Amino acid sequence: METSTVTYSSSPPPSSSPPQQAEQAADLDAVSLGRLSANLERLLDPAFLSCADANVVLAAGGDDAAAVVGVHRCILAARSSFFLDHFSNKLADPAAAGEKEKEKERPRLELADLVPGGRHIGRDALVAVLGYLYTGRLKPPPRDSAVCVDERCPHEACRPAIDFVVESTYAACGFQISELVSLFQRRLSDFVNIALVEDIVPIVHVASTCQLHELLSQCIQRVAGSSVDSRYLEKELPDDAFAKVKEFRRYSLHDDSDEFILDPEHAKKVRNIHKALDCDDVDLVGLLLQESAITLDDALAIHYAAAYCEPKVLALLLKLDPAGDCVNVNLKNDSGYTPLHLACMRREPQILLSLIEKGASVVERTQDGRDALTICKRLTTEKDCNKKLEKCKERSKAYLCIDILEQEIKRKSFIFEELLSAEVSVATPLLVDNFHMRLINLENRVAFARIFFPSEAKLVMRIAQADSTEEFAGLTSANFSKLKEVDLNETPTMQNKRLRERLDALTKTVELGRKYFPHCSDVLDKFLMEESTDLHFLESGSAEDQYTRRTRFSELKEDVRKAFSKDKAVAAIASSTSSSSPRGDGKVSRHGHKKARLSR
Structure with a gap:
């Protein structure tokens, strides 16, 4: 029989003084609590799913084990007033006549319906917050879920790190764990100061949903003070947050942004083209282009489609310019992004392929020096790239995008290595x-x-x-x-x-x-x-x-x-000098003598 490594004694050793006794008791408590926390934490492991008496189902749904987290109602109810109220209400108010029979089955808690922002919470963030309820300790996030795959990234504020804290904030706020909400809010505040403006967008959403007013105000000031295009912000931000950004820009030093200097008639035509793209009506886009002097480049239509439309819509839009004379697929918007950059932010492989086939350059860089591959890698977690093929499942879209870009870079390099190779012997060999x-x-x-x-x-x-x-x-x-x-x-x-x-x-x-x-x-x-x-x-x-x-x-x-x-x-002086030179006179003289001889 296995014996415990912790021994208990009814009385301390005779030689122990009161301070030493207190220290020993504290050490014993720490060891006991540590062991208890470790044991309770194991209950959240998928291996213990059969021991759970309720399931929390992620927004992805399904019967996949990765989409279900087994929980224990007694522990959650004892540690959280939110879960105590939720389970009490469930038992006190059956939803149907046959509820008693269904009570024997394991309840399913749909996370998307359980808390505001529940559809944004991933498994790792949920387990981290539930682990705090089980053990009283908050573990560091798993590296493969909170670190991007770009080896050159310092990982201080890359998108996976931000997303993990954002998801954890949704969970902590929904479960009403105030101490965790305060902790996560401070971490998000640090991110706002150093992250890219585009990566602050999910922070704006969680601050708005969870009513973190101080954090939301900080985000709005950072976004409004940036040069990010207003059309992008209008599409990405909540309506109330975007209204505050517009107001801040209007009365700040940034009142010279595009939205205030564009010709209203031009802006209206651009909006009509974007609305047609929202409706997937490429034919209407063609008619709008014919009726006005605006081009696809003027409307940044390729950028818009790459960011928001279905892949087939972008493919049809590119066919409006079959010769490639009127569309610049490497055109940069006001934020310095090409359509390929926006497609990489979205991580949609079909859109990447359509743009590259049309001539999109994989070496174009943003204002801060990122190329398409870097953008894609800094949005992708190690877990996305390390998933193995199981049960005929496809690779993640993030993995496919990285693979497409790497293959394209290799293809370009191969072309130039072959073009400038030393296979052809030249008269004066040159370094490549x-x-x-x-x-x-x-x-x-x-x-x-x-x-x-x-x-x-x-x-x-x-x-x-x-x-x-x-x-x-x-x-x-x-x-x-x-x-x-x-x-x-x-x-x-x-x-x-x-x-x-x-x-x-x-x-x-x-x-x-x-x-x-x-x-x-x-x-x-x-x-x-x-x-x-x-x-x-x-x-x-x-x-x-x-x-x-x-x-x-x-x-x-x-x-x-x-x-x-x-x-x-x-040249004129040289020409006149040449025409009056003695050599020229000689030529005339010789021709004259020749003509004289012929006449004789």
């Missing part, structure tokens, strides 16, 4: 990086030349046969989507040959430009060394940066005009 950067620099240089003197640049490109080679899109964020045009049936040798021909043609174009337009070439050299060589640099940065760059660009145009005039003047 040098080859790539030189080609991009040449493309941008020739592009600027075509802007400043298009006719002459076109002529020089024709002479250098650059107009017969294919433009290289490069790896810049603005041009990465053009990689979808690469023919995957093209062999690496053919691809390298095509790029080499383009490099040689552009090099010859620049050399001819230097020969015939030396002053213009010098101006371009100086400009390209001082400024960004990306043609999209005029559209990037803040409004102040754009104004400065546009001013600099205007000055450059004037410098190029003056340089071009000098080049034309030099």
Whole structure:
């Protein structure tokens, strides 16, 4: 027979003093309470489900063991006035005539109906709060449920950590455990100060539902003071919270936000397009576009569909632009998000596939430096990615989204590794990086030349046969989507040959430009060394940066005009000198003598 590791004595040892006796008694109590807590905590383990006398069913429902938590009514009633009242009312007021027969069955407590916000509570958060009722101790959250899968994330305020505390707050507030509500409220308050504004949205909801007024006020001030798009907030926040955000923005330093400067007529047309998308009526969207001058990009329709519509609606919306000429799937909204970024926040695999097939770039980054894969990983728990296939169940959508993005990144990397591989022997072998950067620099240089003197640049490109080679899109964020045009049936040798021909043609174009337009070439050299060589640099940065760059660009145009005039003047002088040179006279003289001889 197993003996207990704790021994009891009717009297303390003779040598023990009163302070020592008190210390020993305290140690004994601590050991006893610790063992009691550990034993009671085991009752919440799924292995003890058969010992429970009631089931708490999560919002997911079903008979899956993961959706059911077995509880013991006597323990909950003794520890919580909420459960005492709930179980007493159930026994005192049978709902049907056959209730006595049903009392023998185990009661099912539907969590969605049991407490406000119950449909948001997950199993791990519920077990943590119930564990406090059983043991009097609050354990740290399980790592696989409260930590994202991004290894570079510090996990201080990533979305899984926030969601776990939010779910726990719903449970603690619903079960009327005031000490836990205060604890969780302080943790959420810390999150509000450091988390992304988009991740504060669930905190706003729990603060509104549980009437945590101080926390709600803190959230509203943080959200209102951000640059997050008002259309997004209107869709995501509770109505009363959004009204307070609007009011705060109206009377704060942020009264220059989009909602106050947009043309009302334009805003109305955009709202009509969004309403049509809410109704899944893509045909109506097409009619609205035809009747107005607004485009899909103007209405941020792709962003809206990626965030809120069914995958089939987005697919149909993308088909309104079959040639890809009128829709920029890499367009960023006021918050710096592309449609792919919003799709990653939603974690809907079909939408990701539709956007990537249309040319969405996986390397585009948000204003704080996150790409699509990072966004998706920081929303995903380790549990979502570690679930094994059981009973023919599919992987989680979060797992599929991460897999799609990783495969796309590998595919892009493979394309460029093959394009720039050393399989083709060239006359002057170049390092891959040098080859790539030189080609991009040449493309941008020739592009600027075509802007400043298009006719002459076109002529020089024709002479250098650059107009017969294919433009290289490069790896810049603005041009990465053009990689979808690469023919995957093209062999690496053919691809390298095509790029080499383009490099040689552009090099010859620049050399001819230097020969015939030396002053213009010098101006371009100086400009390209001082400024960004990306043609999209005029559209990037803040409004102040754009104004400065546009001013600099205007000055450059004037410098190029003056340089071009000098080049034309030099060419004119050279031409007149050549026509009056002795060599030219000699040619005429010799022809004259030849003609004289023929006449004789």
